[in-house]
Amino acid sequence: MFYRREFHIPMQDSQMPLFTETIGYNPAQEKISRPDGYSAYHWIQTVRGKGVVIYQNKEIILPPNHGVLFLPDVPHFYERSKDTENWETTYFTFGGSMIKELLGNLEINRTAFYNWETNTPFSSFIEDVIKRGESPADVFSVKASADVYEFLISLYKYGKVQKNTTEASHLAKLYPLLEWMKQNVSNEEIGIEEMAAYLKMSKRHLNSLFQQTFNLTPYTYFLNLRIQKAKKLLLNDSSSETIKQIAAEVGFRSPSHFIATFRKKVGVSPEKYRQLH
CATH class of the missing domain: 2.60.120.280 (Regulatory protein AraC)
Known part of the structure; x- marks a missing residue:
């Protein structure tokens, strides 16, 4: 490394x-x-x-x-x-x-x-x-x-x-899920129900932990991970993946949904981001 x-x-x-x-x-x-x-x-x-x-x-x-x-x-x-x-x-x-x-x-x-x-x-x-x-x-x-x-x-x-230590306690509870999210970025089936089930807690409690710890919903946190991975794939000089392939690799069923979400988060389209970098 x-x-x-x-x-x-x-x-x-x-x-x-x-x-x-x-x-x-x-x-x-x-x-x-x-x-x-x-x-x-x-x-x-x-x-x-x-x-x-x-x-x-x-x-x-x-x-x-x-x-x-x-x-x-x-x-x-x-x-x-x-x-x-x-x-x-x-x-x-x-x-x-x-x-x-x-x-x-x-x-x-x-x-x-x-x-x-x-x-x-x-x-x-x-x-x-x-x-x-x-x-x-x-x-x-x-x-x-x-x-x-x-x-x-x-x-x-x-x-x-x-x-305070309360926030650290929340992080300790969420840590297994955060690692699981990283490993499952490409899984388009994951939503709040699957996340809550993974930690064996209610959706309401999971939302509360994320809001207190990150000031984000679990879905937004997961979406940010997907966009982050998409950025890395777009900048990979050794890869010739299309936008459609990258969309699938970061868990989007629809390329158009991926493009719209990426533009909203980053400010430019995936193709433009690739060209600028």
């Missing part, structure tokens, strides 16, 4: 305005216990699987599209959830003499848990930085400082703070 990179900042350089300490991908996140916290600002997010984070005697579930920003010296513990085979993560640690001022301006002033929409630029931010493949020397460059700035701006713009 992508790889692990780490930069180690000498003490004499720790007063730079903004600096990246480490950034990387961990394909099998190990158990971490830090009773005294970590010396720098520390971000970790889930790529696949699910983790459990313990902070201030609270246990928070961390599924995909969720992350946590630990402030320096804040005690914490995290590990793979017992009901998932593997926990893949990306991480980012950073600091700098201007970091407190910047975070204050963005009203990011405490350790907090975040979630975000799958199709936002923030989803792949760390992966994109890693893939650029700068040399270790670049950690001291303007670009490395810009990475910290852009990360925090993106977190502020796209991240939604989880305000």
Whole structure:
């Protein structure tokens, strides 16, 4: 997929305005216990699987599209959830003499848990930085400082703070369904009844959980997944699939319905989207 990179900042350089300490991908996140916290600002997010984070005697579930920003010296513990085979993560640690001022301006002033929409630029931010493949020397460059700035701006713009453990509890309940949705994007038979049946709960309760967690209905969430996959298929240079074939692959019986839905969600037709990109 992508790889692990780490930069180690000498003490004499720790007063730079903004600096990246480490950034990387961990394909099998190990158990971490830090009773005294970590010396720098520390971000970790889930790529696949699910983790459990313990902070201030609270246990928070961390599924995909969720992350946590630990402030320096804040005690914490995290590990793979017992009901998932593997926990893949990306991480980012950073600091700098201007970091407190910047975070204050963005009203990011405490350790907090975040979630975000799958199709936002923030989803792949760390992966994109890693893939650029700068040399270790670049950690001291303007670009490395810009990475910290852009990360925090993106977190502020796209991240939604989880305000309590109730939301995390909802996510834990919904996680199996979210994974099932990803695996069944092409199944045109799936509706709210099938989703509720999968979790063995009422349609009303399922709707309530989605609204409280994502501010979306289950159907809208599933539709967004379909559109996201359609975008990837449209941009696949090695594929010659027609719009009709892509429509079927993302669960639309009718190509015209797919085209109308895609235009409503994205702002242009599938064909135009393919041409523009």
